[in-house]
Amino acid sequence: MADGASAVLVQRRRRRQTAGPRTPGRVRGDRPLAVLAAVFTLAQLVLVRPVLGLGWDEIVYVSQVTSHHPAAFFSAPRSRGVSLLAAPVASWSSSVPLLRVYLALLSGLALYLALRAWRGLFPTRVLVVGGALFASLWMTLFYGPQAMPNYWVAIGALISVGCFLRLRAERPCARLLWGLAAGAALMAWMRPTDAVHVAAPLLVLALARRHWRALLVLAAGLAAGAVPWVIEAYVGYGGLAQRLAEASRIQGGLGWQIAVDDQLRSLGGRALCRPCTGSMPNPLVTLWWFALPVLAGLALVVAVRARRPAPTLVPLACATTAALPYLFMIGYAAPRFLQPAYALLALPVADALWHLVRTRGGAWRPVAATIVALCLAGHLAAQLAVLNGVVSRNTESRRDWDRTAAALHRLGVRAPCLLTGHEAIPIGYYTGCSSGATSGNNENITVTDILRSARRIPVAHLAPAGGTPPRYARSWPVHRISDLDVRVAPRP
Numbered sequence: 001m002a003d004g005a006s007a008v009l010v011q012r013r014r015r016r017q018t019a020g021p022r023t024p025g026r027v028r029g030d031r032p033l034a035v036l037a038a039v040f041t042l043a044q045l046v047l048v049r050p051v052l053g054l055g056w057d058e059i060v061y062v063s064q065v066t067s068h069h070p071a072a073f074f075s076a077p078r079s080r081g082v083s084l085l086a087a088p089v090a091s092w093s094s095s096v097p098l099l100r101v102y103l104a105l106l107s108g109l110a111l112y113l114a115l116r117a118w119r120g121l122f123p124t125r126v127l128v129v130g131g132a133l134f135a136s137l138w139m140t141l142f143y144g145p146q147a148m149p150n151y152w153v154a155i156g157a158l159i160s161v162g163c164f165l166r167l168r169a170e171r172p173c174a175r176l177l178w179g180l181a182a183g184a185a186l187m188a189w190m191r192p193t194d195a196v197h198v199a200a201p202l203l204v205l206a207l208a209r210r211h212w213r214a215l216l217v218l219a220a221g222l223a224a225g226a227v228p229w230v231i232e233a234y235v236g237y238g239g240l241a242q243r244l245a246e247a248s249r250i251q252g253g254l255g256w257q258i259a260v261d262d263q264l265r266s267l268g269g270r271a272l273c274r275p276c277t278g279s280m281p282n283p284l285v286t287l288w289w290f291a292l293p294v295l296a297g298l299a300l301v302v303a304v305r306a307r308r309p310a311p312t313l314v315p316l317a318c319a320t321t322a323a324l325p326y327l328f329m330i331g332y333a334a335p336r337f338l339q340p341a342y343a344l345l346a347l348p349v350a351d352a353l354w355h356l357v358r359t360r361g362g363a364w365r366p367v368a369a370t371i372v373a374l375c376l377a378g379h380l381a382a383q384l385a386v387l388n389g390v391v392s393r394n395t396e397s398r399r400d401w402d403r404t405a406a407a408l409h410r411l412g413v414r415a416p417c418l419l420t421g422h423e424a425i426p427i428g429y430y431t432g433c434s435s436g437a438t439s440g441n442n443e444n445i446t447v448t449d450i451l452r453s454a455r456r457i458p459v460a461h462l463a464p465a466g467g468t469p470p471r472y473a474r475s476w477p478v479h480r481i482s483d484l485d486v487r488v489a490p491r492p
Contacts (some may be wrong), residue, residue: 049100130351172213272337273333347472402430421462458491
């Protein structure tokens with residue numbers, strides 16, 4: 001009887017060891033990650049301000065799921081993931097501060113879960129520093145509480161790559177397989193093409209090493225996330241190839257185009273650099289960008305010497321394939337495009353920095369630690385300075401849209417109504433109107449439809465002051481609102 005009880009106890013102990021119980025050490029290892037996520041969430045709420053109005057792209061995504069505003073035109077490159085992410089709040093409330101708080105909390109929780117996916121691949125100190133490096137970038141802080149896709153592609157990339165590496169290093173378990181599938185689905189849900197770019201090295205590695213289970217789970221996750229986008233391609237565009245071609249046209253034609261200098265210019269705080277002209281930002285703002293490849297190379301050397309190359313080499317490969325299209329295949333830039341690459345680079349770079357400050361060598365160690373600390377402090381100061389300028393400019397531009405909307409209301413342009421012309425999408429949202437364009441990337445209406453609408457509802461055309469209006473609006477009475485000429489269609 002005693003022998004049987006002993007055997008049962010031994011079997012239970014083995015099961016607990018295989019399942020990886022949450023020992024006090026593991027709990028303590030999670031606490032720094034939780035603190036980092038909490039600080040990141042608080043920083044978003046303090047620095048970005050929940051009262052910041054919705055931006056142009058946010059309006060397109062949020063208007064798809066709200067009943068308070070007409071849906072804006074949804075172009076071919078976009079995916080419905082962001083709309084569904086915002087739906088739990090936007091579907092019943094028009095409160096922007098509430099949406100901002102919800103997204104900030106969600107983005108902080110997501111960062112915590114993404115870093116946890118890397119436990120065992122890097123020490124906790126590396127995960128904390130890497131997470132802080134990514135979270136302190138101005139574009140991460142700015143877009144974390146916004147209804148935009150790129151941050152969430154970055155989170156999905158961290159989760160999928162971390163779970164993939166752990167599947168190779170540990171015994172496969174359901175938790176890691178679900179994590180791999182969820183990370184891949186999240187990426188594809190937000191931006192299917194970006195998901196393919198990030199996952200390409202993982203697919204190749206799984207195929208080469210014959211990790212069939214990881215390969216199938218990764219492919220299933222990508223497919224599950226991309227299903228709505230593919231279905232919409234066949235329903236609304238005539239097929240997947242046609243939608244990809246339309247998306248390429250809207251983005252200026254994908255092909256060999258060097259956008260490295262455009263990305264550098266955008267680091268100074270330009271949310272969208274199209275066309276990307278003007279001078280380069282202060283070198284203190286862009287220095288970190290040039291340090292990234294150097295530190296990534298050092299991280300790879302350190303990993304190879306320590307005979308653990310995979311946790312460094314694989315995220316570097318995924319970061320490279322994620323960044324290449326935005327550096328060499330598109331004719332404009334936005335800092336948020338490279339967020340997945342920055343997230344994947346952050347952990348190897350943090351490993352390299354820890355190697356520098358922990359290198360044995362007498363007097364060199366405190367000197368290296370001081371230099372690294374000063375560089376990181378300067379980098380943080382530069383990021384916060386850029387963020388402050390970005391928030392101020394965007395706050396003012398969105399207040400301009402709100403003031404224009406109030407002036408349109410005084411002219412009698414109230415919902416239901418239709419706006420066309422310059423910035424019709426954002427001003428239309430703030431006014432409560434539908435928006436229409438007869439040409440360009442957001443073409444969704446004809447002149448006949450506009451004139452027909454003018455017989456039923458208020459219709460107005462917006463143009464920069466002194467600009468030439470389209471033929472259908474030339475006879476309409478013109479009003480000056482700020483720097484816009486607003487022509488309001490006469491009511492029958």
